Amino acid sequence: MFEANQIVAETLSMLQAVAEAGMTTFELDRLAEELCLRRKARPAFKGYSGFPASLCVSLNEQVVHGIPSRKCKLRNGDILSIDFGVEYQGFFGDSAISFAIGQIDDQRQRLLQTTDEALTLAISQVQVGKRIVDISRAVQDHVEPRGFSVVRQFVGHGIGRSLHEGPEIPNYVSEGQSPRLQEGMVLAIEPMINLGTEKVKVLRDGWTVVTADKKCSAHFEHSVALTADGPLVLSNREQFMGRNK
Numbered sequence: 323m324f325e326a327n328q329i330v331a332e333t334l335s336m337l338q339a340v341a342e343a344g345m346t347t348f349e350l351d352r353l354a355e356e357l358c359l360r361r362k363a364r365p366a367f368k369g370y371s372g373f374p375a376s377l378c379v380s381l382n383e384q385v386v387h388g389i390p391s392r393k394c395k396l397r398n399g400d401i402l403s404i405d406f407g408v409e410y411q412g413f414f415g416d417s418a419i420s421f422a423i424g425q426i427d428d429q430r431q432r433l434l435q436t437t438d439e440a441l442t443l444a445i446s447q448v449q450v451g452k453r454i455v456d457i458s459r460a461v462q463d464h465v466e467p468r469g470f471s472v473v474r475q476f477v478g479h480g481i482g483r484s485l486h487e488g489p490e491i492p493n494y495v496s497e498g499q500s501p502r503l504q505e506g507m508v509l510a511i512e513p514m515i516n517l518g519t520e521k522v523k524v525l526r527d528g529w530t531v532v533t534a535d536k537k538c539s540a541h542f543e544h545s546v547a548l549t550a551d552g553p554l555v556l557s558n559r560e561q562f563m564g565r566n567k
C-alpha cells in the first residue's frame with residue numbers, strides 16, 4: 323500500500339509542479355495517467371462507477387469529483403484541487419491536494435492553509451485506542467472556529483484491496499457509536515472545507531460536486547496506516563518535494 327500511495331504522491335507532486343495558467347485540466351489528466359502507467363499501476367478512478375477520467379480536477383466552487391476537460395483552462399487566481407487514486411499489485415492508494423494557480427486573495431489562502439492543517443491534526447489522532455470520531459472532531463474543531471464549514475455529504479473511508487472500504491470517516495462529529503481504531507487499519511482521511519455554506523449539490527454531469535453558494539472549497543487527502551508507533555502517512559510527498567520544478 324505504501325508503493326501504491328507513493329505512485330499517487332509522485333503524480334500529485336508532478337502535477338503541482340507543472341500546473342499553470344493556460345493549461346487545460348485535460349492535460350493534467352493525461353500527465354497523471356501517463357505517469358501512473360509508467361509505474362505499472364492502474365488509474366483507479368477511471369471507470370469507477372463510470373467516471374470518465376483518471377484524475378478528479380475540481381476548481382474553485384467545485385468541491386470534489388470534477389471531470390477533466392479540454393475546454394477548461396487554468397487561470398490565475400484559481401484554487402485547483404486534484405485527487406488521484408491508483409491500484410498497484412492489488413492494493414489501492416488515494417490522496418488529494420489543493421493549491422493556488424498564481425496569486426489568490428488572503429481569504430482563499432487561509433482556506434487552503436486551514437484545510438491542510440485540519441488534515442494534519444486529523445492524522446495525529448490515528449492512534450490505537452482512539453475512535454473514528456476523534457479524527458472527525460479534530461477536523462471540525464479546527465475548521466469551524468476559523469469561520470469555514472465542513473462538507474457533510476461526502477466523507478473519508480477505509481482503503482486497502484478496494485478503493486473505498488469501511489469505516490466511513492466523517493469530517494464532523496456525528497451521533498452514535500464510532501469504530502475503535504486498530505493497528506493495521508489504513509484510512510483515507512479527506513477534509514472537504516468550504517468558504518461559505520456547507521451545502522453542496524451535484525451538477526448535471528452526474529459527478530461534479532459544487533458548493534450551493536458558489537463560494538470556494540478546498541480538499542486535502544492522505545492515506546494513513548495505523549502502526550504500533552502511530553500514524554504512517556503512506557501518501558506523503560516528502561521524497562518528491564522540489565523535483566520537476
Ligand code: MG
Pocket residue numbers: 405406407416417418512543
Ligand atoms: Mg481521493
Ligand code: MG
Pocket residue numbers: 416417478479510512543
Ligand atoms: Mg478518498
